[in-house]
Amino acid sequence: QWHWFGTVFIGTTGRALLLNFGESLSLFGHTLTVTQLDRVVYGMAAVSLLLVVLGMNGIGKGEESMTEGEHASELRFYLSKLVSCQFSLFFVVAQSSFWIRTLAQYGVNWILFPSLLVIINDTMAYVFGCLFGKHPLLPRLSPKKTWEGFTGAFLSTLLAAVPLWNQWSLGNNVKDALYIAAFVSIVAPFGGFLASAVKRAHGAKDFGDLIPGHGGLCDRLDCHVITAPFIYLYLKGVMG
Secondary structure: OHHHHHHHHHHHHHHHHHHHOOOEEEEOOEEEEHHHHHHHHHHHHHHHHHHHHHHHHOOOOOOOOOOHHHHHHHHHHHHHHHHHHHHHHHHHHHHHHHHHHHHHHHOOHHHHHHHHHHHHHHHHHHHHHHHHOOOEEEOOOEEEEEHHHHHHHHHHHHHHHHHHHHHHOOOOOHHHHHHHHHHHHHOOHHHHHHHHHHHHHOOOOOOOOOEOOOEOHHHHHOOHHHHHHHHHHHHHHHHO
């Protein structure tokens, strides 16, 4: 798992940091370019794949009494651990590369603005759901989420977006604030719904207990897994 973490971290966050310094970086007397870094990441990914295959081949070795069904079960367990590792990396590491690029090219306000909208949306969904919630939104994945909470959070986020936009002087076109708020309200929550499905599959309420009552780090980042790349691509493609 550590090898996959290193590969993904260097290939995403490491690459973003290198681009922040330009096309190259002097390191220990040697110049490291983006192309060279990409080659290193490719090699690490190839080694990681090799280790996975060797690991699966070693399952059941020396246990002659293991049946074919038991061996298949062990393989499924091994692969489930691998997928869990990749999923965690996707949630935590991959999005950070987009935030780093956003910070470097557009400033910290473009991280604070969408992050605050996500917090507002998440909080108001809970408030409206508790006060008026009657119709489940996705009962099989997240039974406590309701249409009333979803709608109330959408309207609240739209109302909060424009004052925040003007406060931080993020641009002249207020429509951009509403577009971003709409995305955060309608699309970004599905990152949380995906996280709910994973937690439900493993019989867990939260990914961790770092923040009492709110879960762990991944519980706070689930919506950002969609928001982070959207903000960067929106700024780059729409606002320039």
